[in-house]
Amino acid sequence: MPRRLPLVALLAAPLVAGALVVAACSGGDGAAGADRTTSSAGGPTSPTPDQDLRFPGRAWATATAADAGMDQAALDRLGAQAAAAGSECVVVTKDGEVVYDADWPGPTTAPREAFSVTKSLTSILVGIAQRDGDLSVTDEVSEYVPQWKGTPSEHVTIEDVLSNTSGREWSLAIDYGSMVLRAPDKTAFAIGLGQAADPGTVWAYNNSAIQVLGAVLLAATGVPASEYAQQQVFGPLGMADSTLRADGSGGSLTFMGLQTTCLDLARMGLLMLADGTWGSGEDATEVLPHSYVEDSTSRSSSALNAAYGWLWWLNRPGLVASPTAAVTAGDTGGTHEGQLVPGAPDDAFWALGFQGQYVAVVPEDGIVAVRLGAEPPDDPPFGVAEFTDGVLDAVVR
Structure with missing residues (x-):
């Protein structure tokens, strides 16, 4: 059996990873709940x-x-x-x-900026944290981001964010302008946005929602995502030319920022x-x-x-x-x-x-x-x- 590993200057230029919002297809009442899937959902499996x-x-x-x-x-x-x-x-x-x-x-x-390829790295980091029992994708984000307690975002789960179905507030001006290009503390800005729709009812390529996973990882593991990536991925895999950057506030980026x-x-x-x-x-x-x-x-x-x-x-x-x-x-x-x-x-x-x-x-x-x-x-x-x-x-x- 494989053994386990032990737990151990942003945006000079253009708009990054765009966004897309897809409303739930009509198909009868209760479609929102039916559209949400969990890690136990059936489907094809990868070959060995x-x-x-x-x-x-x-x-x-x-x-x-x-x-x-x-x-x-x-x-x-x-x-x-x-x-x-x-x-x-x-x-x-x-x-x-x-x-x-x-x-x-x-x-x-x-090494160069890989933009939203970073999101797939962030998914790996969440999976490692779940492997070690520090979080579960079924956990509500508000367990790690107390600012969401008592708000319409209280029941958004980590899985909702990983799936881009969180329903968190998004617009072109907010996501690409205010957050990506201007907010010095992108995590704080992203956390402070509102809830636009119930989780599972829309699909949106939401940079701000994914940036909140940096706060989740920090709260769950006690390690900033940039350092966590070095400890758990870059080092063990021999990715010697890779780093995960921070924003102007020093907070790790999780929606972009991978230099590789x-x-x-x-x-x-x-x-x-x-x-x-x-x-x-x-x-x-x-x-x-x-x-x-x-x-x-x-x-x-x-x-x-x-x-x-x-x-x-x-x-x-x-x-x-x-x-x-x-x-x-x-x-x-x-x-x-x-x-x-x-x-x-x-x-x-x-x-x-x-x-x-x-x-x-x-x-x-x-x-x-x-x-x-x-x-x-x-x-x-x-x-x-x-x-x-x-x-x-x-x-x-």
């Missing part, structure tokens, strides 16, 4: 990781495309598209080995590909319980957006709220019936950030792929679908 999965030490093992069952020419095409789209780095790993690694202008890029590299993010993706275990054999360590990874990345957390788990984007079929807001801060793109990336397997999932920061994980193929860089142009597009499809086109079937 390949027993031959390799975990990097200080450096990654590498494999040729041919040995990894991939097509080098297709990987080169992907790299050419990524370079044209203003990418700083692209990494593709197969079964824990690096098959493709490119940097522009090269040879190695410095493609190779470091590939380690985070590999952890999730491996169902929360890091290492193999006697060296295996349980970083996240398998059940938490499953709830985060394999099950839609709400009928309001089938493409969302617990701060991870999914490829589950159903009503899909477009991730356009998360990666462009532009038009949300509305909703549609289908899948986030129709050409990808159902078990695929992603961490996504503003300006086209992508971590794609495809358990069916043992793939973790990462892209960081400037916002891609509209023509030709290089969104999450084009990036993921390009990676999967290189897998020899």
Whole structure:
């Protein structure tokens, strides 16, 4: 059995991760309660990781495309598209080995802001705190944020926040202007907002609500999220070039703020590909319980957006709220019936950030792929679908 680990200058520029609000679909009275799901909800489960999965030490093992069952020419095409789209780095790993690694202008890029990819890291931190009994996702946030006691937000749970169904106050001006760009203490600002809807009745890409998880983690663990991430994730996974920044007040950021590299993010993706275990054999360590990874990345957390788990984007079929807001801060793109990336397997999932920061994980193929860089142009597009499809086109079937 895997052993457990022991508990142990923001926003120079533009608007970050956009927002999207989706009202509950009409379907009869009582839809709000029915739309809320819990960690015990049924759904497809991720396959058991390949027993031959390799975990990097200080450096990654590498494999040729041919040995990894991939097509080098297709990987080169992907790299050419990524370079044209203003990418700083692209990494593709197969079964824990690096098959493709490119940097522009090269040879190695410095850590950069990953924007809302940070949210997926925050989900991992919450899962670690639950692993150690410091909190439960079914707990009400008000147990850790006393300012919400006796208010309409008193019964919002941690799971509601992870699912982006908290119903907390949101508008473009509030979330992107007042909180993201101007509030020196973003946690205090986010806590002080009101409740706009009952939990579970709307889906909203709400940066402010997710920032409140910083206060939850601090109260539950006694450790600021930035330090907690170093102790529990960056250190154990060997993410030596990663840090989680603080805001102007010194408070940890949890909706953005992750400074990192493609190779470091590939380690985070590999952890999730491996169902929360890091290492193999006697060296295996349980970083996240398998059940938490499953709830985060394999099950839609709400009928309001089938493409969302617990701060991870999914490829589950159903009503899909477009991730356009998360990666462009532009038009949300509305909703549609289908899948986030129709050409990808159902078990695929992603961490996504503003300006086209992508971590794609495809358990069916043992793939973790990462892209960081400037916002891609509209023509030709290089969104999450084009990036993921390009990676999967290189897998020899």
